[in-house]
Amino acid sequence: MPEESNNIFSNFFKINIAGELVSSLIVILIIVILSLIVGIMAAKHDPLKKPKGLLLIAEMGVNFFDNFSRDLVGTALPNFGGFIMGVAMYLFISFIFGLTGLPSPVTYMAVPLSLGLTTFLLIHYTSARYTKWRYFKRYIDPIPIFLPINLISMWAPLLSLTLRLFGNAIAGWALLSIVEYALRDLSSTLFSFIQSEWNQVFLAPLPLAILHAYFDVFSGLIQTFVFILLTSIFIGQEIPEDITLNTMERRKN
Amino acid sequence: MTGSLNVLAAAIAILGVMPSALGEGLVCAHALDGMSRNPEMYGKLRTSMILACALVETTAIYSLLISILILFTK
Numbered sequence: 468m469p470e471e472s473n474n475i476f477s478n479f480f481k482i483n484i485a486g487e488l489v490s491s492l493i494v495i496l497i498i499v500i501l502s503l504i505v506g507i508m509a510a511k512h513d514p515l516k517k518p519k520g521l522l523l524i525a526e527m528g529v530n531f532f533d534n535f536s537r538d539l540v541g542t543a544l545p546n547f548g549g550f551i552m553g554v555a556m557y558l559f560i561s562f563i564f565g566l567t568g569l570p571s572p573v574t575y576m577a578v579p580l581s582l583g584l585t586t587f588l589l590i591h592y593t594s595a596r597y598t599k600w601r602y603f604k605r606y607i608d609p610i611p612i613f614l615p616i617n618l619i620s621m622w623a624p625l626l627s628l629t630l631r632l633f634g635n636a637i638a639g640w641a642l643l644s645i646v647e648y649a650l651r652d653l654s655s656t657l658f659s660f661i662q663s664e665w666n667q668v669f670l671a672p673l674p675l676a677i678l679h680a681y682f683d684v685f686s687g688l689i690q691t692f693v694f695i696l697l698t699s700i701f702i703g704q705e706i707p708e709d710i711t712l713n714t715m716e717r718r719k720n
Numbered sequence: 721m722t723g724s725l726n727v728l729a730a731a732i733a734i735l736g737v738m739p740s741a742l743g744e745g746l747v748c749a750h751a752l753d754g755m756s757r758n759p760e761m762y763g764k765l766r767t768s769m770i771l772a773c774a775l776v777e778t779t780a781i782y783s784l785l786i787s788i789l790i791l792f793t794k
Contacts, residue, residue, distance in 0.1 A: 627778070634781035637785060
């Protein structure tokens with residue numbers, strides 16, 4: 468794992484936490500500042516005029532995530548779009564945070580684990596909220612002899628969500644490090660007539676930019692979308708259908 | 721340092737990408753089938769195809785993760 472960056476961070480701040488967690492705090496700070504700016508702009512804006520610039524993008528985003536959560540979760544949880552939008556913004560900014568050169572928060576196991584744990588707890592909370600005592604029936608689902616199997620398989624969403632994010636981020640990081648190391652060596656061999664350690668920098672920039680565009684931006688976008696899609700599907704299937712239909716009728720009246 | 725048995729274990733673990741590659745090929749083949757039959761669905765099918773590819777890729781990424789863990793943990 469990127470240990471040098473850890474040392475830089477802990478020497479700079481005189482605190483002993485991992486560099487990825489400091490990156491995570493910076494990402495949260497970016498999102499808070501963005502939200503404050505958008506909130507102030509929305510409060511000052513005249514609702515009869517057309518929105519422009521950042522406000523327009525924010526409204527499109529909110530609209531998209533509201534529609535997304537209504538399609539997959541239904542109308543039973545009206546605030547779910549906000550949660551999904553927060554998770555998606557955090558994940559995507561975390562993925563592209565590797566472009567700044569600081570360690571990306573997703574390459575630290577605790578960050579995907581806590582996101583997966585949020586989904587896991589929400590699944591069980593939603594199930595217990597809507598099915599009350601029948602919630603415990605899921606552990607003995609067809610017949611009581613399935614109890615040990617159900618107790619093991621209940622952890623599958625947590626594991627798959629966590630390892631999918633972590634594996635993607637760490638695979639991209641490992642591949643980029645290998646390519647960077649190889650290109651640095653090749654460059655210092657080819658340009659060895661330059662008697663300085665700066666002869667390492669000639670080959671790496673262009674291929675690494677393309678690889679960064681794929682592994683950080685494209686892969687980050689796809690994985691963010693897969694994460695929020697799976698979260699919505701897992702939570703949406705815990706809500707019984709009659710409750711969804713009831714809330715839909717109440718909305719209409 | 722990693723011993724030679726660790727390298728062998730990592731090589732065996734990475735074999736898990738083979739079925740995942742086959743699965744991705746199946747996903748793309750069927751998506752292309754659908755696209756050629758009704759081309760007006762091209763946009764929707766492409767989005768779903770990329771999503772399905774990302775989901776199928778997960779198993780390959782598990783094996784990659786395991787082999788990286790075997791190689792780089794002391």
